[in-house]
Amino acid sequence: MTVMLSNASPGREEEQAVWEEYWRTRDVELRNELAMDYMYIVRLYAFQMRGTYKNFAEMEDMINQGFVVLLEAIENYDPEKKSQFKSYASIRVRGAIIDFVRNQDWVTKRLKKEAVLLSETTDKLGAQLGRMPTTEELAAHLNLDVRAVEKIIAEEHMFHLLSYEELVDVGLYGTKGFRENMAHGVEQPGFSLEEKELRDVIGASLDELTDREKLVMSLHYYEGLKKKDIAYIMGVSPSRICQMHNGALTKMKQKLQNYLYGEGET
Numbered sequence: 001m002t003v004m005l006s007n008a009s010p011g012r013e014e015e016q017a018v019w020e021e022y023w024r025t026r027d028v029e030l031r032n033e034l035a036m037d038y039m040y041i042v043r044l045y046a047f048q049m050r051g052t053y054k055n056f057a058e059m060e061d062m063i064n065q066g067f068v069v070l071l072e073a074i075e076n077y078d079p080e081k082k083s084q085f086k087s088y089a090s091i092r093v094r095g096a097i098i099d100f101v102r103n104q105d106w107v108t109k110r111l112k113k114e115a116v117l118l119s120e121t122t123d124k125l126g127a128q129l130g131r132m133p134t135t136e137e138l139a140a141h142l143n144l145d146v147r148a149v150e151k152i153i154a155e156e157h158m159f160h161l162l163s164y165e166e167l168v169d170v171g172l173y174g175t176k177g178f179r180e181n182m183a184h185g186v187e188q189p190g191f192s193l194e195e196k197e198l199r200d201v202i203g204a205s206l207d208e209l210t211d212r213e214k215l216v217m218s219l220h221y222y223e224g225l226k227k228k229d230i231a232y233i234m235g236v237s238p239s240r241i242c243q244m245h246n247g248a249l250t251k252m253k254q255k256l257q258n259y260l261y262g263e264g265e266t
Contacts, residue, residue, distance in 0.1 A: 023079060034074050035067065038089055042066035045094050049101065062097050069096040115156045117142070118149070122243070135239045150239045157242045160249040164256075198259075205255040213248040216241055 015037060022030040046062040073089040121141055125133035135153075139146045206217065212234070219225045219233065227245070231238040 019079065022074075031071065031074050035070055038070060038074075038086070039067070041086065041090055041093055042070055045090075045097050049097060062100060065100040066093045066097050069093050111152070111155050111159070114152045115159075118152055118156070132240065132243070135237050153239045153242045153246075157246050160246045160253070164249045164253050201256060201259045202252065205252040208255070209248050209251060213244055213251075216244045217248055220245065 015034075018030055018033055018037075021027070022034060042063055046059050046066055049062060069092050070089055073085075073092050077085055077088060118138065121138055122133060125137060125141060129137075133141075135146055135149050139149045142149065206214065209217065215234065216230060219230045220227065225233075227241045228238045231241045234241070
């Protein structure tokens with residue numbers, strides 16, 4: 001029996017034929033040919049994450065990791081199920097790349113210790129000054145070079161951002177049984193409702209931010225401005241923008257954790 005791809009179209013007869021021949025023969029060369037056709041999925045996610053995690057993972061390594069998972073997705077895809085291969089592969093590739101970056105061990109004990117010290121110093125100086133301390137003031141108090149403080153802030157920012165993305169990934173694809181079913185290409189009928197509910201929670205967490213935090217998030221994510229440009233607009237340093245962004249992500253992450261795991265979970 002011929003099984004049509006759920007997203008097949010008149011312009012994809014050749015690809016359909018390759019799929020059918022692969023399902024019949026399980027030929028490695030045909031598998032690799034299909035992988036080349038869908039390689040854009042891997043490159044897309046690797047490119048999206050390159051700008052954020054360029055200091056912690058090479059794009060080539062992310063692509064290699066994504067390609068391995070793409071091959072596994074082709075091998076495990078069940079054509080008789082309802083989900084489109086593109087959706088199925090996208091979920092697996094994105095998750096694999098996030099896991100890869102997460103496991104690079106860049107969140108070292110040193111960074112964790114420095115991040116805690118920086119946070120405590122920021123709170124202490126903030127209480128003394130009645131305002132947020134500048135990077136220069138933090139550096140002087142810690143007896144560090146300004147660039148060293150900026151590096152700590154930037155690395156801490158990457159940690160917060162990746163942790164938040166992981167949590168969103170769990171919210172979308174980590175519900176009980178979802179990943180197991182997706183591993184076999186089973187479409188989830190309630191997925192769109194769960195996605196909408198998660199987006200509502202994220203929207204509510206944005207509403208609870210301070211006005212300045214909202215402005216940072218809006219300019220960065222909706223207007224697409226870089227942090228140095230936001231810093232110029234708001235009249236502060238880029239490292240201060242990172243600090244505000246970190247604070248916003250921490251608040252949003254807590255609300256998302258409460259939604260996913262219940263009040264009081266961390």
